[in-house]
Amino acid sequence: MADRPRAAGGPGATLPGLSGPLRFLLLCSFLIPLGSFMVLPFMSVFLYERLGMGLGTVGAVLAVASLVQFSGGIFGGALADRIGLRRTMVWALVVRTAGFGCFLLGLRWPPLAVAALVLTCCGAALYLPANKAYLVHGVDDEQRPAFLSAGNAALNAGMAMGPLIAGPFVLSSPGPLFLAVGALFALITAGHARLPAPGDGRRGASAAGQGLLTGVSVLPFAANALAFYLYFHFQHYLAVYAVERASSRFYSVVLLVCFLLVIVVQPLASGVIRGMPYALALALGFAGLAAGLAVLAIGTRPALLAGGALITLGDIVLFLKNDLEALRRSPRSDAVVFGQQRLAAGLGACAAGVLGGQLYGLAQRAGDTSRFWLLAAAQCLLLPPLLLTLRGRTAAPAPADDDMEGTPAADDAHGRVPGR
Known part of the structure; x- marks a missing residue:
């Protein structure tokens, strides 16, 4: 193990001799968002211009799809706890491959395009908790930030490249594009079916x-x-604001910078984030969000870039530290914990869509949308202190089962699983 590669996870952090399955999983962590983001970011334009749906209908479809993709992760975690990580990932990819196949049929019958979008989002919801849990299975606490950051970097690289590759073809040649993405997912599914089972599903009937x-x-x-x-x-409202003050191309540049920051900075900072006290991480993360949102209110091109960068840096700390802290505190399996965190993400994103939309509309009617960003920045300072009332709280675990004594599940319920 002397030649194990160093990980960008802070001083002394390493990725210990990545096995073939983990290398494949990291490659898929790039290929899956690459394929997905060759299609999904263009859905509003595709449904509206290519299939002729009304904007109100398009908005409702995308809202439902987003909620399914995020909050459905809690069911993905529970499924992985019941049938295992590998089998859950395979079934999730089967669902997602079927979704991209339905996009082809949706070119002739638009309702199938809506079904295709929902299917792909269901597949994503089922896949991600199992993917993350497989990636950190058997990894000790010190190494988890590096492994999670490597997966996040691969994810963001795929998200950044997908739209750049597919942009010219979504409206002009959607059929070949959907076929290519469907074929890619079929190959990825076949590869996942050959992964070794990582000794998962350890809770069996008790977890059910x-x-x-x-x-x-x-x-x-x-x-x-x-x-x-x-x-x-x-995420929801920068497009309208940035295109109005700059251009759609400049908006794409802002997003690309944000993706690159996650790819580069999070792996480098993962060790520092792991060792950071949780209260300090929350303070720094929300402060970064507040600063970035306030800078966006200036409305110039440099401000759009700087604001996006500050927001991304804040989220790099918040998203990783929240996952690590949830894993540390919870008695449940990794997959269930990641699913619970995805549910939280979905609820937050949905609230931003509903409440944020109302606030942006008010600012727009008042003739000054910069107020929207200042109000959002103020929320970053006023709302986080409410979290202090939740310090140390954890939902009650399931009652102990005498038959579980001495089993891995029993050890986990008492907080003694290695690497937790």
Whole structure:
């Protein structure tokens, strides 16, 4: 093991001799968002211009799809706890491959395009908790930030490249594009079917009797929901604001810079973030969000770039630390914990869509949309202190089962699983 590669996770952090399955999983962490983001970012334009749906209908479809993709992760985590990580990933990819196949049929019958979008989002919801849990299975606590950051870097690289590759073809040649993406997902599914089972599904029938939110770490759950709520002010409404003041091309540049920051900075900072006290991480993360949102209110091109960068840096700290803290505090399996955190993300993103939309509309009617960003920045300062009331709280675990004594599940319920 002397030649194990160094990881960009802070001083002394390493990725210990990545096995073939983990290398494949990291490659797929790039290929899956690459394929997905060759299609999904263009859905509003595709449904509106190519299939002739009304904007109100398009908005409703995208809202439902987003909620399914994020909040459905809690069912993905529960499924992985019941049938295992590998089998869950395979079934999730089968669903997603079928979704991209339905996009082809949707070119002739638009309702199938809506079904295709929902299917792909269901597949994503099922896949991600199992993917993250497989990536950190058997990894000790010191190494988890490096592994999670490597996966996040691959994810963001795929998200950044997908739109650049597919942009010229979505409206002009959608059929070949959907066919190519569907074929890519079919190959990825076949590869996942050959992965070794990582000794998962260790809770068996006992896990099946637990509620979806049993053992949830209340503070990391609430902090994640709040972080996504505030971040999605930026995600949902920057496009309208930036195109109005610059151009759609410049908006793409801002997003590319944000993706690159996650790819480069999060792996480098993962070790520091892991060792950071949770209260300090929350303070720094929300302060970064507040600063970035306030800078956006200036409205110039440099301000758009700087604001996006500050928001991304804040989220790099918040999203990783919340996941690590949830894993540390919860007695549940990794897959269930990641699913619970995805539910929090979905609730936050949905709230941003509903409440943020109303606030942006008010600012727009008042003739000054910069006020929207200042109000969002103020929320970054006023809302996080409410999290202090949740400190140390965790939902009650399921009742202990005498038959579980001495088993890995029993050890986990008492907080003694290695690497937790």
